[in-house]
Amino acid sequence: MTVAVIGTGAIGGAVARRLLATGHRVTVWNRTPGRTADLVAAGAAAAGSVADAVRGATVALLCLTDYHAVRACLTDAATVLRGRTVVVLCTGTPDDARDTARYVTGLGGRYLDAGVQATPDLLGTDAATILYSGDPDAFELHRDTLAAVGPPRFVGTAPDAAATWDLALFGVWYDAQLGVLRALDVVRRAGIDVAGFAATVGPQVGHVVAAVPGTVTEVVERTYPAGPATLAEHLTVLRHLAGQRSGSPLGDGGVSTVAARVEALVAAGRSREGLTATVHDGP
Ligand SMILES: NC(=O)c1ccc[n+]([C@@H]2O[C@H](COP(=O)([O-])OP(=O)(O)OC[C@H]3O[C@@H](n4cnc5c(N)ncnc54)[C@H](OP(=O)(O)O)[C@@H]3O)[C@@H](O)[C@H]2O)c1
Structure with a gap:
């Protein structure tokens, strides 16, 4: 051949x-x-x-x-x-x-x-x-x-399945890498020791990795347990993050958009659900 x-x-x-x-x-x-x-x-x-x-x-x-x-x-x-x-x-x-x-x-x-x-x-x-x-x-x-x-x-x-999968994986990498970059930039601008801060970054990313199997179950089963925080608690942090990142050359990474989405869910009476509730359509 x-x-x-x-x-x-x-x-x-x-x-x-x-x-x-x-x-x-x-x-x-x-x-x-x-x-x-x-x-x-x-x-x-x-x-x-x-x-x-x-x-x-x-x-x-x-x-x-x-x-x-x-x-x-x-x-x-x-x-x-x-x-x-x-x-x-x-x-x-x-x-x-x-x-x-x-x-x-x-x-x-x-x-x-x-x-x-x-x-x-x-x-x-x-x-x-x-x-x-x-x-x-x-x-x-x-x-x-x-x-x-x-x-x-x-x-x-489907001929497009590999491209969808490939791009989604690139998206995971970009979201994580740019999240790290934004955080390093914020602490650097604040005059905080970047190397000392960086030592706490790996474990934080590790929490996301460890939670993947549970997140998959939530997305597939459309169940939204609060997990580490409720939507009401996430909303407070997301608003603080949007403020911290405003004016960043990298933008805010979508946290303002997510905060608006969480706000709508909280207004619809879903404040005790977890963050996975944001991915599906509807209030
Ligand atoms: N490199 C990586 O690490 C990597 C990793 C994952 C995915 N990819 C993807 O793999 C693909 C190829 O990447 P690469 O790194 O191999 O790129 P590359 O080294 O720049 O090679 C590109 C090839 O495309 C040819 N080409 C470009 N335009 C053409 C045209 N109009 N007609 C005919 N031939 C043309 C070039 O020919 P000439 O020699 O004549 O310019 C060359 O052979 C890209 O889609 C890239 O995103 C790359």
Whole structure:
């Protein structure tokens, strides 16, 4: 089985190297042709066009900057997609994934969308999580090939499931990291010892991690026990936080919006419920 790797940047180059290291036949194409030289030296074949690369392969992995580049490359290969599997390893939106799936399947190809939760150096190790969604038969057919890149995890038959999952995970990282940054900035501005404060940050994040299983149960079962604090108590702290963060170059991280939401729930007589009550619609 020959694998086409379209785009040999940081991710694509690492993907191609992993495939070669695990004994796959690999054809590479890159917009800037010189950037495939080291892969050719390592045993890959270089194709003169996207269409040539895909024509000689059963599965094509597109490792490109964004979905504009993906569409440009797929358009070049439009006449040879029938019967082949296209896997897009690219950070994008659920809409991007749906549109690309429609395009590929409309031309007779099979589609898998992938979310790469790893840096290039982690590819091929157990620390790399690669999320896939789309055609389940294509996933099973190419599971062993995909495993060369990292443990493959199929997250749904909807083509946009991997993008939703991937973005939500990025959101967890950004919320946590920016929360830490805001806190460090606030104490620094107040003239407090940042290093001393930082020693108390890890345990605080640890409370969130430890509470994940309980939070999942609450979201799924739509039950909102108060937990460490009631909504009435949260409201007081959220208002203080909004004041502390006002004027911050990073904004207030949404605490004003959440405070307004909690205020509405308290006004609706739900002051004794817990914070998870904020996620579902309705007062
Ligand atoms: N790097 C990471 O740690 C990481 C981690 C997770 C996810 N990702 C995601 O993986 C994707 C690839 O990232 P990367 O780090 O590999 O990027 P990169 O090193 O900048 O490589 C981008 C590749 O896309 C090609 N490209 C860009 N525009 C093109 C176009 N219009 N037509 C054809 N080819 C085009 C580039 O070709 P040229 O060589 O000709 O410029 C290059 O091969 C991105 O969506 C990124 O968000 C990256």
